[in-house]
Amino acid sequence: MxxxxxxxxxxxxxxxxxxxxxxxxxxxxxxxxxxxxxxxxxxxxxxxxxxxxxxxxxxxxxxxxxxxxxxxxxxxxxxxxxxxxxxxxxxxxxxxxxxxxxxxxxxxxxxxxxFPSLPTQDLQQQVRVQASSLDDMISKTFFAVSTDDLRRNLAGLYFEPHGDGLLRVIGTDGHRLSFVEKKFENGLGFNEGIILPRKGVVELRKLLKSSGNGDIEISVSNNFFIAESGNIKLFSRLIELEYPDYKQVIPEQSKFSFTVNREVLNGAVRRVSVLSSEKTKSIKMNLSSSKIQLVSVTPELGEAKEEIDVEYTDDPVELGFNSVYLMDVLEAIDTEQVVIEITDELSPALIKPMGEQEYISVIMPMRV
CATH class of the missing domain: 3.10.150.10 (DNA Polymerase III, subunit A, domain 2)
Incomplete structure (x- = not known):
C-alpha cells in the first residue's frame, strides 16, 4: 500500500x-x-x-x-x-x-x-431526514439518559415510531424523563422502538451538527442503527432490552399549574443552587400567590434565597427538586415562558414550553 x-x-x-x-x-x-x-x-x-x-x-x-x-x-x-x-x-x-x-x-x-469485521447494511431501508430536526429532538432529551451502566435499558435514547413518519424520542434515568415528538415527511426506515446507547448518540450528534441544515440517511439493519452523511457513516449497535413504559410516568392531569419566565427561573435556580448540597443538589420552591421563593440550605455552607414573579393563584405549595434537573430542562426549552404543572409535594412535576404540545419533561420531587 x-x-x-x-x-x-x-x-x-x-x-x-x-x-x-x-x-x-x-x-x-x-x-x-x-x-x-x-x-x-x-x-x-x-x-x-x-x-x-x-x-x-x-x-x-x-x-x-x-x-x-x-x-x-x-x-x-x-x-x-x-x-x-x-x-x-x-x-x-x-x-x-x-x-x-x-x-x-x-x-x-x-x-x-x-481488525474486527464491519457491520453490514440493508440499503433498501435507508430514509433521508433533516439533520437539524433530529438534532433538536436529541438535545431536548439526551440529558435525561441514565449514566448507570447497570440499568442498561435506560442507558440510551429510545426512538419510537408511530406511523405516518411520527417519531417520539424519550430519555429517562428513573428520576426524570424528557419526551419530544416530531413528524418526518419521508418516514423513518424502522417500524419498532429502538434504544440507541449513549456513545452512539454522542457520535450521531457530531454527524448531525456537521450536516447543518442538510439531510442525513438513517436506517436500522441487523441490530445496528446506521446514519450516513457525505463521506461519514456511523454504525451503532442497539441495546436489545425492553424500554420501560414511559407513559406511566407522565401525569395525565395535575391539580395546580403556574407560568413563569424561563430565563428568570433558570437564573434564580442557578444562583440559589450555589449553596445547595454537593450530593443532592436539592433546592426548595415555596409557591404562593403570584410569587415563588427558591431556597437552598446547607448547614456547613450557608443558605440562599430568591423570590421571583409567577402566574399562580391557587393554594400555597412547598416543593423540592434537584436543581441540576431543573436547569437541564429549562435550558432545553426555547420558549420565553414555561408551564409547570403539579399535584402535590410528592407527585412528579410536568414542565413544558408554553403553547407547545410536542415537548414535555417530568421531574420527580425530593424531600428537602
Missing amino acids: KFVCDATKLSETLSIVQGISERRITMPILSHLLISANDNLITVTATDLENTLETKCDALVHSGGKIALPSKKLFEIIREIHGGEIEIEELENSWVQILSGGVSFKLAGLPARD
Missing part, C-alpha cells in the same frame, strides 16, 4: 474518528484504525465493537491495500505536519513510513486481518 494525500485533509479525516477508538490494553486492535487505500480514496475506520465510524479522504493511490495503525499516534503525527502533501507507504511486518518534506516517521501497525 502506498498513497499520497493532503496532510490537512487527512488530519481532519482522522480527527472525526478519534472519539470511537478505544484505549483498552485488553484488545490492542481497538486502539487502531483500519486504513484502506483503493480507487484514489482512503477509507478510515474506527470501532469499539459497539460503534463503528467510517470516513473517506481523497488521495493519489499508487498501490492499494489495508493496514491497522494506532489511532492516537497517527493523528498526532499528521496533525503536526502543517499542510502540504504527505506520503504513507506500507513496509514489511505491518510497519509504515510517513514522509512529508524533510520529516519522516516509521510507525508500527497491525495486520488488517486482525
Whole structure:
C-alpha cells in the first residue's frame, strides 16, 4: 500500500474518528484504525465493537491495500505536519513510513486481518431526514439518559415510531424523563422502538451538527442503527432490552399549574443552587400567590434565597427538586415562558414550553 494525500485533509479525516477508538490494553486492535487505500480514496475506520465510524479522504493511490495503525499516534503525527502533501507507504511486518518534506516517521501497525469485521447494511431501508430536526429532538432529551451502566435499558435514547413518519424520542434515568415528538415527511426506515446507547448518540450528534441544515440517511439493519452523511457513516449497535413504559410516568392531569419566565427561573435556580448540597443538589420552591421563593440550605455552607414573579393563584405549595434537573430542562426549552404543572409535594412535576404540545419533561420531587 502506498498513497499520497493532503496532510490537512487527512488530519481532519482522522480527527472525526478519534472519539470511537478505544484505549483498552485488553484488545490492542481497538486502539487502531483500519486504513484502506483503493480507487484514489482512503477509507478510515474506527470501532469499539459497539460503534463503528467510517470516513473517506481523497488521495493519489499508487498501490492499494489495508493496514491497522494506532489511532492516537497517527493523528498526532499528521496533525503536526502543517499542510502540504504527505506520503504513507506500507513496509514489511505491518510497519509504515510517513514522509512529508524533510520529516519522516516509521510507525508500527497491525495486520488488517486482525481488525474486527464491519457491520453490514440493508440499503433498501435507508430514509433521508433533516439533520437539524433530529438534532433538536436529541438535545431536548439526551440529558435525561441514565449514566448507570447497570440499568442498561435506560442507558440510551429510545426512538419510537408511530406511523405516518411520527417519531417520539424519550430519555429517562428513573428520576426524570424528557419526551419530544416530531413528524418526518419521508418516514423513518424502522417500524419498532429502538434504544440507541449513549456513545452512539454522542457520535450521531457530531454527524448531525456537521450536516447543518442538510439531510442525513438513517436506517436500522441487523441490530445496528446506521446514519450516513457525505463521506461519514456511523454504525451503532442497539441495546436489545425492553424500554420501560414511559407513559406511566407522565401525569395525565395535575391539580395546580403556574407560568413563569424561563430565563428568570433558570437564573434564580442557578444562583440559589450555589449553596445547595454537593450530593443532592436539592433546592426548595415555596409557591404562593403570584410569587415563588427558591431556597437552598446547607448547614456547613450557608443558605440562599430568591423570590421571583409567577402566574399562580391557587393554594400555597412547598416543593423540592434537584436543581441540576431543573436547569437541564429549562435550558432545553426555547420558549420565553414555561408551564409547570403539579399535584402535590410528592407527585412528579410536568414542565413544558408554553403553547407547545410536542415537548414535555417530568421531574420527580425530593424531600428537602
